[in-house]
Amino acid sequence: MGPVTSAKSSETVDTPAGEARITWHPAKAARLVLAVSHGAGGGIEARDLRALAAVLPEHAVSVALVEQPWRVAGKKLAPAPKTLDVGWRGVWPALQGPGLPVIAGGRSAGARVACRTAKELGAHAVLALSFPLHPPGRPEKSRADELLGAGVPVLVVQGGNDPFGKPAEFPVEVVGAGGGAHELVEVAGGDHGFAVPKRGALGQDDAVRIITDAVRDWTARL
Template identity: 75%
Template sequence: MIAGGRSAGARVACRTAGELGAAAVLALSFPLHPPGKPEKSRADELLGAGVPTLVVQGGNDPFGRPAEFPADGAYELVEIPFGDHSFAVPKRADIGQDEAVKRITDAVARWAGMLGA
């Protein structure tokens, strides 16, 4: 079983993976910190999942841009360029919304396949 969620649901999935017996966690738009408050990091929740974890994060997510995540290798991080917390990309972006969704689904499918799921 893969536990997963988006935003607050991603936090819950990380916190409960062990007690659920999950083999992995899928964290979509993990809220690393409240917008504008990087000092209130929630990295411990992410790092404490204890199972393989995939984080899919928008490049412009105010709850934590990919470069703000800890670089300890306890999870895999996939950036959706220009994406916000909902993975919406602005019309002026180098990729369209359909491409953003494709990158999300491709990353999840590849990762789940590596797990044997």
């Protein structure tokens, strides 16, 4: 059976924080939109975002990869969290354009943005990739309140060796939810970018497949 997706397209969106960009990877018979943004240290070329955009449209989920205004402007440093929220809010109406429920998602700093704004924007759920639970080496600076305060179902996909928060460090409401409001999937040995050791038990392709399979199955249950 051949691919069921349409050709990707790109659009720019004016926001109060500057011009953002959405790259659409549409499904022909979509029932959901997954909108995911990048982190503070990279863009939509991240391996997990590329993989989701390639796989999910075949499962009735259109994927919108969102580039924050600071990335579109060519800046190297991300602005303050409040400015990231402003940019995300400004993009949201365009994400609702297809008239489908929208899952707010992001990796790292983008995951924090999705959690902070999910309830006010009416997100259907949140996908948090490599959620930065705390700065490296500073577990006392926990951001768990952002995660737990999303107000919608949340799936966390976390590397087992992520210095910004290993799976066991997450609150019991996330780690032990067992299908509740919060769920967590671990990529064994993965770092903050889901890279795994070359001689580890898990190959890189397998690690990416864990991510796409988990998100595919989770969206099917929503």
